[in-house]
Amino acid sequence: MNLASFKNLHPWKISNEEAKELQKKLAGELKFTVLGKLPRLIAGVDSSFIQSGEEEYIITVIVVLSFPELEMVEKKFLTNKVSFPYVPTLLTFREGPSFIKTWKRLNHEPEIVFFDGQGIAHPRQLGMAAHLGLWIDRPTIGVAKSKLFGIEEQTPVKKGEWHPLLHPEDRHVIGATVCTKETSAPLYISQGNYITLEDSIRLVLSCVNKQRLPEPTRLAHLLTEKVKKEKKTLDLQDSEE
């Protein structure tokens, strides 16, 4: 059983100010390289939460799909207690610890990972996908359903159409709004680590079927809902599959 590798870069339980300083420092370590060859395994990550009295639990799901077939190769989930609250721009500190624990249990090594959140389209250029891309040291993409940071000057309306997301200060490109389904709101795509924006958009689009979300993200989300439903029916004990 090969466990997915990662680098333990820093502790997670730090103050908000320390977290922001850490983001500024880590952002300088990102690499935006062109993808060498197409991946054979792509992972999708998603989390959901359960409130139980004073305690809050996070259910993190990672699904691994074959590419380009997009068939399920592995599913893994963990339930953990969470203490870090949701703070805009510090999402990684809330979901990161649980992601890493789940990642360690994977029996496959995905070559690319899709996260539900931003890549570098973040005030300090280190959204969750970029941050965790440094931890797992491989290509990652931010697939967000809404905007956190940036200026959009046009809305894509045809499937496959996209427009750059610009930095508010110098207007350089930090991501893109991508139409993955007509009549649906666009997705906010931005590169995480070891990938370019163009490759990110290309990969996300090649993982889209008939729905708005690309399969890795969509299937991880469905599983997260399923696990939560079963969890609520029983009790709240740490568990795994």
Next chain:
DNA sequence: GCGACAG
């Protein structure tokens, strides 16, 4: 001071 604000 005011609005924005991933999940």
Next chain:
DNA sequence: ATCTTGTCGC
């Protein structure tokens, strides 16, 4: 993210 019924559209 979560709380929530029916309802409109592909």
